[in-house]
């Protein structure tokens with residue numbers, strides 16, 4: 372029997388136009404395997420509503436056509452459901468797709484969906500809010516709060532924003548209590564919780580993160596001085612930041628974080644949370660279509 376797939380396209384994601392995507396889907400999606408329907412989001416948060424309806428209507432697959440924000444919104448509706456998440460990455464960073472070896476070229480991503488190689492992956496909870504890939508406190512939470520207000524997407528605008536805000540933003544105090552009772556108190560520029568390896572654009576915050584191991588990694592970054600910035604950036608892009616003296620990494624299943632910082636993000640989407648923030652893994656709570664070389 373054919374599988375029913377709903378494509379949810381975010382027309383605002385990334386910088387390229389999305390008008391030819393329906394044509395590419397009709398050219399390259401295997402119509403022996405799938406019955407396809409296509410919808411465009413009309414506002415922020417619309418993806419979640421459309422995906423919830425698709426679960427209710429018994430769709431086999433919902434394909435998020437967008438960046439990590441779209442994957443976040445749509446994926447949240449598929450947690451603990453029978454409907455499978457697929458991704459055609461058209462965002463600015465596409466960290467989630469890159470982690471799972473989903474090609475960033477649209478035609479190749481559709482051909483990958485045809486293979487239907489499925490894995491069950493972990494998701495995370497920050498108090499009662501879900502995240503799928505990376506959540507963050509401190510500088511990256513601050514940046515996502517600012518970036519979401521910008522009309523223009525794209526990596527150039529993102530880099531300019533990061534440079535501007537770097538000079539304004541200092542370290543925050545964090546108290547972290549892990550599930551095993553260990554407590555650390557520390558100042559950090561950024562504290563990231565990683566279920567997957569990267570933020571997007573191959574910026575590898577946690578190169579060894581495994582979304583199927585029931586664990587997360589906490590990455591604490593001390594503020595680099597201006598001289599250290601190019602080196603730490605190079606290390607993140609090369610997947611070697613864990614070797615830097617500025618970085619500490621902890622693996623855990625459960626933790627509680629207290630911080631005065633008020634900016635947080637879940638998959639790059641700003642979220643508001645109240646202290647202390649309880650972080651928990653929901654093991655294998657989401658089914659996704661992965662790329663052919665993903666383990």
Ligand SMILES: Nc1ncnc2c1ncn2[C@@H]1O[C@H](COP(=O)(O)OP(=O)(O)OP(=O)(O)O)[C@@H](O)[C@H]1O
Nearest residue numbers: 384385412413414437438439440441462463464465
């Ligand atoms: N029709 C729409 N109008 C305005 N905003 C939308 C619309 N559809 C979705 N959005 C919002 O756009 C935001 C950004 O989308 P998305 O993450 O897909 O792209 P991106 O930011 O360019 O990519 P990335 O997250 O990989 O950098 C999300 O918060 C999403 O909710």
